[in-house]
Amino acid sequence: MIVVMSVGATEQEAKDVRDLIASAGLTPHDNYGTQRVVIAVLGDVGPQRDHLMSKLNLMPGVDSVTPISRPFKLTSRESHPEDTIVELHGTRIGNGTLTIMAGPCSIEGRAMMIETAQAVANGGATILRGGAFKPRTSPYAFQGLGIEGLEYLHDAGKATGLPTITEVMEPSQVEVVAKHSDILQVGTRNMQNYSLLTAVGKAGKPVMLKRGFGATIEEWLMAAEYIVSSGQPNVILCERGIRTFETYTRNTLDLTAVPLLHHLTHLPVVVDPSHATGKRWLVRPMAMAAVAAGADGIMVEVHPKPDEAKSDGEQSLTFAQFEDMASALKKIHEEVKTLNKDPFAMAGPVRVDGVSKH
Ligand code: PEP
Ligand code: MN
Numbered sequence: 623m624i625v626v627m628s629v630g631a632t633e634q635e636a637k638d639v640r641d642l643i644a645s646a647g648l649t650p651h652d653n654y655g656t657q658r659v660v661i662a663v664l665g666d667v668g669p670q671r672d673h674l675m676s677k678l679n680l681m682p683g684v685d686s687v688t689p690i691s692r693p694f695k696l697t698s699r700e701s702h703p704e705d706t707i708v709e710l711h712g713t714r715i716g717n718g719t720l721t722i723m724a725g726p727c728s729i730e731g732r733a734m735m736i737e738t739a740q741a742v743a744n745g746g747a748t749i750l751r752g753g754a755f756k757p758r759t760s761p762y763a764f765q766g767l768g769i770e771g772l773e774y775l776h777d778a779g780k781a782t783g784l785p786t787i788t789e790v791m792e793p794s795q796v797e798v799v800a801k802h803s804d805i806l807q808v809g810t811r812n813m814q815n816y817s818l819l820t821a822v823g824k825a826g827k828p829v830m831l832k833r834g835f836g837a838t839i840e841e842w843l844m845a846a847e848y849i850v851s852s853g854q855p856n857v858i859l860c861e862r863g864i865r866t867f868e869t870y871t872r873n874t875l876d877l878t879a880v881p882l883l884h885h886l887t888h889l890p891v892v893v894d895p896s897h898a899t900g901k902r903w904l905v906r907p908m909a910m911a912a913v914a915a916g917a918d919g920i921m922v923e924v925h926p927k928p929d930e931a932k933s934d935g936e937q938s939l940t941f942a943q944f945e946d947m948a949s950a951l952k953k954i955h956e957e958v959k960t961l962n963k964d965p966f967a968m969a970g971p972v973r974v975d976g977v978s979k980h
Contacts, residue, residue, distance in 0.1 A: 623667065624701045625678055627659040628685040635683025636661065642681070646674055651851065653702055658685070662701050664851065692886070694843040696850040697857070702888045708828050708856040710785040710804050713748050715828075715858055716890030720955040721919025722948055723787060723892065725751035727934035728764060729771035734926060739778035741941040742924055746948030749805070750775070750784040751921060755791045756933060757811050764932040772802035779804070787830060787921075793821035800825040810835045810862055810897070813845050823852025830858040830892065835865045835873060839882060846889060858890045859883055860921060861912075863898030872900025872937070875908055880915040881962075890918040896937045902928065905939060906947045913954045916962030920951065 625639055636659050640650035648665035667674065671689070678687045692698040708715040715721045724747040729735050739750050754771030756764065767774070772788065779786040787805035790796055791812060799806055806822050806829045808815075813834030822829045829849050833842050846857050861880065863873025875898035883891045893915075895908035909920045925931045925938040939947065 623663045623671070623675060623678075623687055623689045624653070625661045625663065625687050626685045627661070627683050629658055631659060631683030631685075635681070639678060639681055639684060642678065643674075646670060648674075651696060653696070660701070662690075662695055664695060692843075693840070694847045694887070696855075697843050697846045697887045697889060699886060699888050704888060706855065706857075706888045706890060708858060708890060710749075710828065712783070713785050715749075715892075716918045718959060719748075720913065720951060721749060721890075721892065722747045722951065723749040723751050723919060723921035724924045724944060724948075726753070726925050726931070727896075727923045727938060728753045728756055728766055728932050729774050730767070730932050732774045732777070735771075735774040735778045736781055737926055738924060738941075739782045739784065741926070742944060743782040743784055745941065745945035746952065747784060747944075748919075750779050750782065750786045751788065751807075751923075752778070752786070753789050753933070755789055755795055755799070757789070757791055757809050758933070769798060772799065776802045790818070790822060793817050796821045796825050800827045804828070805830055805858070807860075808832060813837055813842065816845075816848055819845055819848035820852045823849040823854045825854070827854075828856035828858065829854055830860050832860045832862050832894070833864065833876075833879070835863065837864070839879060839886070843883075843887060846887070858892055858918075859887070860892045860894055861898070861917075862894040862921075871898070871904065873898050875899065875912075877908075877911055877915050880912065880917050884916060884962075891916075892919040892921055893917045894921040896921070896923040896934070896939075900937050902937055902939060902943070905937065906943070906950070909947055909951055910954055913951050914958050916958070922947070 643650040651662045653660040675687050690700045707717045724742040729752040752775045756766035785804035788803045789807040789809050790799040808831045810832045863875045866874040893912035895905045923938040924944045928935045928938040
């Protein structure tokens with residue numbers, strides 16, 4: 623449930639509410655980004671729910687107490703109707719502008735990273751990507767430059783003024799990745815690595831959580847809930863395709879996730895058509911479709927010489943292809959930004975099929 627305090631509620635009144643929640647064996651959690659003090663009640667409320675709700679309702683300074691029907695509490699729209707806007711120095715994600723994250727799959731060297739960063743910055747990117755710790759299917763494939771790669775990413779970000787994003791694969795890497803990068807990325811293979819989710823949630827940096835290739839929307843949001851409940855409210859969700867029977871594409875891009883997530887959660891939604899399709903020529907049309915569907919941004923892989931890339935060359939764009947795609951995306955975004963306004967209102971009170979019945 624969530625407790626909404628009145629506009630003029632005092633800090634003492636809010637504290638009394640938190641104390642009552644704690645004395646019931648539950649955890650009070652302040653919701654950020656809202657106009658008033660909103661306190662979420664986390665934990666298994668069980669049979670004491672009605673009693674606790676009426677007790678909270680009677681407390682001074684309390685405006686309303688509402689149950690949250692979804693199992694994901696802090697990430698649900700019910701608990702936080704306003705969109706979460708992730709603020710990075712100079713850039714915002716989820717505020718209605720189009721975020722374009724671009725860069726190489728793997729950081730391969732300093733010169734290559736700076737060259738790519740400059741090309742994508744000139745071509746319209748707003749965030750610079752690059753992998754230093756690479757989750758590779760084969761143990762014999764290039765595993766990334768590690769900390770050396772993080773330094774190149776950091777320098778390329780500084781040289782271009784672009785905020786940076788890179789993947790962190792395990793809890794022991796969180797500190798060093800957070801030191802070098804503006805956003806921490808959790809990859810598809812780690813979406814349900816709960817110790818990693820908790821660790822990134824405590825690192826003090828925004829996190830982009832990619833969808834597990836076998837995860838339902840609800841499992842994905844529960845994973846995001848781990849990060850937010852560990853202390854990090856700025857989580858970006860990235861749809862990057864799911865595993866289906868189709869083998870022609872690397873994954874199957876689930877674009878319904880975009881309006882569905884806007885309905886269910888206040889978190890920004892980004893789409894990665896590179897890993898979703900695995901094919902360079904499919905990246906542009908799927909990026910266009912993602913923007914048309916209302917995505918807050920896209921993430922794509924770009925390489926100076928895709929055919930020589932150490933990883934994912936077949937899905938990486940050339941500089942010219944990136945620039946051409948980015949200008950098409952900006953036009954589509956201008957066209958559709960007012961049309962995609964409010965999926966929440968359109969769906970109304972009807973429960974979305976296949977999502978929690980809790
Ligand atoms: C990546 O973005 O570098 C990556 C490995 O993506 P995913 O986790 O979606 O496969
Ligand atoms: Mn890749």
